[in-house]
Amino acid sequence: MGKPFLTMEDLKMCFSLCCSVYGIGSLGMPGNFARAGYWYASAALFVMAAINIYSTVCISKVMLEAPKHVRTFGDLGEFVLGTWGRWLVTIPHMITCILVPIAFLVLGGTLLTTLFPASFEPETWII
Template identity: 60%
Template sequence: MMARMSTSQAQGASGNSKSAFFTMEDAKASFNLFCCVCGIGSLAMPSNYARAGPLYASIALGFMIFANTYATLKLSKVMLVAPSSVKTYGDLGEWALGKWGRFFTVVSQMGVCLLVPIAFLVLGSTLLDVLFPDSFSQVFWIIFMAVMVVPVCLIPTLKESAGMAFAGCMGTVIADIIAVSVLQYNMRGHPSIPSPDVSLHQVLTCFGNLALAYGAAIVVPDLQREHSQPQRMPRVVVVTILVISVFFIAVALAGYTAGGCQLSGNILYSIVSTSNPLGLAPLGFSADRGAVVM
């Protein structure tokens, strides 16, 4: 009798998890994906509108939302039918296209792993120079940051590095919110925002910034392999990418409506001058130093 009851309870729990739109495990996978994708690319969202204007920037953002959601969804579905030996992004490339498939996927993955940290180190060194002006050169800060993150790079799995991914993600989200708030507050009452003089180069740069902002494909195989019900991952992927995209749109519009085409390539550079951190911001206002430091 007890065995029957426990079996029926297990079946009921399994049925509930299958019928639920989003389970706790889905939420954990979604949170991991959100933390991996939502990074420094969001800081450049307002500058996309400042460069390309509302029309072209919206078209570019809409295209990138569709392309990344569709590609990540298909990647997740392919992982469902792949054999159990396929565990990494490189394994998937080899299973689909042979040795050349592995070569191209690994090379693209190495490119991301090389170029994204460079962007992090350059941005971080500039920000540290703003926080501690006249302390060290930017080259020193880059080397210092690179040495400090070596232990983090040696963490082997996503689960073990979840806390650090959360810290990095929340740091960026908080920076976005504070920077947009500082812009909106200090630019209140301004006349109509100036429109950009759009060129092909500016539109292409907009696409480049958006490509940096999205990058979910690399982590999807690992997250899907760790999920106890991998068939639920396509839904998790779509919902998460759409939530991230809504956040990107909100940051882009909030920043652009405050400064128009006057915004810098990074929203943080619009609230403080990197050459004179204690002076006026590039847009002509003096931001609260506490807000800038935060």
């Protein structure tokens, strides 16, 4: 019998990815709506959702055509563009992994001083 299509590790990865994406989006959403207005922010939200869905479909189609040894984004980049492709995929991926926690700290600190005005000074979060 073959390997199962969706394992517990796959579900854990999906949960982690959703928490990361929805967490950052929900932290920045009130500020985006306040700055851009209701209609522009709503339109931007739907456009970004469409772009993300399209890119996911494209990556899925390439993964279906790739050999079985292609399992990560780096492997996918190497399959498509050779060694340069691996680097072109891995470097932005690593930058994202480094900057996501920083974005949580900055957005969280900014929103906490807005939600609780008498709790902390903005300089506390800068340090």
